[in-house]
Amino acid sequence: MAPALPRLLVTRRLPQEVETRLGKAFAAQLNADDHPMSEAEILAGAEGKDALLITPMDKSFATGIIAKLPSSIKIVATFSVGYEHVDIAAAKARNIAVTNTPDVLTDATADIALLLILGAARGAYWGERMVREDRWTSWSPTAPLGFDVTGRRLGILGMGRIGQAVAKRAKAFDMELHYHNRRPVAADLTFGARYHAKLDDMLPFCDFLSINCASTPETRGIVNDKLIAQLPDGAIIVNSARGDIIDDDALIAGLKSGKLAAAGLDVFRNEPKIDPRYRALDNVFLLPHLGSATRDTRIAMGMRAADNLDAFFAGRKPADLLT
Numbered sequence: 581m582a583p584a585l586p587r588l589l590v591t592r593r594l595p596q597e598v599e600t601r602l603g604k605a606f607a608a609q610l611n612a613d614d615h616p617m618s619e620a621e622i623l624a625g626a627e628g629k630d631a632l633l634i635t636p637m638d639k640s641f642a643t644g645i646i647a648k649l650p651s652s653i654k655i656v657a658t659f660s661v662g663y664e665h666v667d668i669a670a671a672k673a674r675n676i677a678v679t680n681t682p683d684v685l686t687d688a689t690a691d692i693a694l695l696l697i698l699g700a701a702r703g704a705y706w707g708e709r710m711v712r713e714d715r716w717t718s719w720s721p722t723a724p725l726g727f728d729v730t731g732r733r734l735g736i737l738g739m740g741r742i743g744q745a746v747a748k749r750a751k752a753f754d755m756e757l758h759y760h761n762r763r764p765v766a767a768d769l770t771f772g773a774r775y776h777a778k779l780d781d782m783l784p785f786c787d788f789l790s791i792n793c794a795s796t797p798e799t800r801g802i803v804n805d806k807l808i809a810q811l812p813d814g815a816i817i818v819n820s821a822r823g824d825i826i827d828d829d830a831l832i833a834g835l836k837s838g839k840l841a842a843a844g845l846d847v848f849r850n851e852p853k854i855d856p857r858y859r860a861l862d863n864v865f866l867l868p869h870l871g872s873a874t875r876d877t878r879i880a881m882g883m884r885a886a887d888n889l890d891a892f893f894a895g896r897k898p899a900d901l902l903t
């Protein structure tokens with residue numbers, strides 16, 4: 581008799597190719613109607629399972645659910661590179677493995693960072709609305725106008741894989757590159773960007789500030805009044821990392837006062853709920869967390885999560901083990 585397949589709960593719908601693969605390798609309980617599952621529902625679904633495949637929207641994995649999981653759960657694979665929504669210490673304490681999906685979403689996320697930079701600087705969002713709402717009355721030499729990107733200075737906060745891919749793209753726009761990271765990164769990976777060991781030292785160079793660091797206790801709320809005050813007047817901030825890195829009160833005050841020319845945001849503190857004050861501002865370009873949202877990237881993320889689960893149940897170390 582063939583050995584029983586590991587039992588897996590998947591908390592959201594995944595691309596068909598991924599679900600087909602999971603369906604062959606696991607006794608998989610899928611989320612056919614793709615509804616966000618409550619903590620109670622995840623706990624009920626986890627009964628008798630060996631593994632969970634979750635997403636960054638399953639926030640309860642940071643707030644106590646891990647201690648309540650049945651003892652049969654051996655591994656939690658998150659369909660994301662970010663893992664601030666998983667309490668790694670709690671998982672370690674219960675000897676539950678945790679994996680993520682790095683690398684495969686680097687390019688797609690960096691593309692969105694550039695879309696935010698260009699969209700915020702050139703007013704792509706208000707331009708699109710003007711055309712769509714039939715308010716475009718004539719081409720004019722003086723209005724509406726955006727800001728140049730070429731030759732301007734870009735500060736990258738966080739020079740990991742995604743920060744490096746942002747630097748590569750921004751280099752092609754002839755931007756002058758700066759970065760802050762806990763440690764300097766090899767020069768061939770940073771495309772000539774100048775390293776600033778202290779974040780404060782980089783801020784006066786940031787005509788644009790791109791947030792590409794993880795959400796950690798150190799970075800949460802780091803984009804605050806004090807940071808914004810140190811940027812050049814008319815700076816533009818874009819965030820394709822995590823919403824809670826920004827103090828919304830400070831960003832909104834900066835956008836209203838004109839200290840900041842614009843912002844581009846793909847991520848929000850309590851997404852999908854966003855601070856309603858953003859909707860009322862004309863100088864902010866808003867996207868619904870599209871960083872990794874391409875078909876190929878989402879398939880690659882699912883396959884990477886499946887690779888990690890396969891390795892674990894084959895007795896090998898998963899490539900993206902976080903615990």
Ligand code: DGY
Nearest residue numbers: 659660661662871872
């Ligand atoms: C991640 O993988 O952490 C991304 O935010 C998902 O788009």
